[in-house]
Amino acid sequence: MDTKPWTGFRARIYSVIWRSPKTNSLVVRLAGLSASDRVLDIGCGPGAAVRKAAAIVVDGEAAGVDRSEPMVDIARRRSRRFPNARFEVGSAESLPFADGSFTVVWTAHSFHHWEDRDAGLAEMLRVLADGGRGLILETDGKKHGLTDSASAAVVADMERLGFRDVAVEKVDKQVIISGVCGSPNLST
Numbered sequence: 234m235d236t237k238p239w240t241g242f243r244a245r246i247y248s249v250i251w252r253s254p255k256t257n258s259l260v261v262r263l264a265g266l267s268a269s270d271r272v273l274d275i276g277c278g279p280g281a282a283v284r285k286a287a288a289i290v291v292d293g294e295a296a297g298v299d300r301s302e303p304m305v306d307i308a309r310r311r312s313r314r315f316p317n318a319r320f321e322v323g324s325a326e327s328l329p330f331a332d333g334s335f336t337v338v339w340t341a342h343s344f345h346h347w348e349d350r351d352a353g354l355a356e357m358l359r360v361l362a363d364g365g366r367g368l369i370l371e372t373d374g375k376k377h378g379l380t381d382s383a384s385a386a387v388v389a390d391m392e393r394l395g396f397r398d399v400a401v402e403k404v405d406k407q408v409i410i411s412g413v414c415g416s417p418n419l420s421t
């Protein structure tokens with residue numbers, strides 16, 4: 234696990250090599266966004282998924298948060314033409330947003346870096362509005378990802394923390410764990 238904020242050099246290298254990972258399109262697609270959604274990407278890196286979301290949530294907003302200031306600088310620079318996109322420096326474990334701010338929250342290839350996953354999942358739930366959806370996307374497997382047993386543990390953690398309808402799916406060598414915030418009658 235890598236628990237140190239990424240430096241400017243590492244952020245620049247990542248943002249050049251992984252300019253727009255295919256997995257960013259995948260998470261946006263699986264999120265099933267509509268125009269009025271308010272979206273948060275935790276560990277957004279250079280912000281590619283936030284920009285994809287911003288183009289869809291034209292009546293809502295797309296936010297990204299990352300604990301690396303250089304990453305957030307790159308994301309802001311690349312997103313100037315998206316008025317509904319914004320980026321904040323902050324950690325998954327202590328998100329700089331009010332309760333219930335977002336209808337969809339995801340994290341892509343960042344969860345395995347989090348120092349305190351329980352705290353991060355609790356924060357994901359806190360900033361979700363009732364009926365909102367949280368998604369975790371990681372590589373399917375041991376290296377920088379989630380094995381089947383690790384995924385099962387995350388499912389149990391999410392259920393314990395209060396997510397409902399927690400489900401695991403695998404697409405294109407990625408594992409995606411999703412759950413809904415709030416009691417069942419709130420989203421029906």
Ligand SMILES: C[S@@+](CC[C@H](N)C(=O)[O-])C[C@H]1O[C@@H](n2cnc3c(N)ncnc32)[C@H](O)[C@@H]1O
Pocket residue numbers: 238239251254256257275276277278279281298299300301304323324325326340341342343346347348
């Ligand atoms: C491999 S990059 C993925 C970036 C982006 N989500 C993507 O898929 O292209 C991981 C990102 O997670 C961020 N990160 C790691 N741990 C974090 C934490 N606890 N809170 C917020 N961001 C975190 C890193 O700074 C880095 O930008």
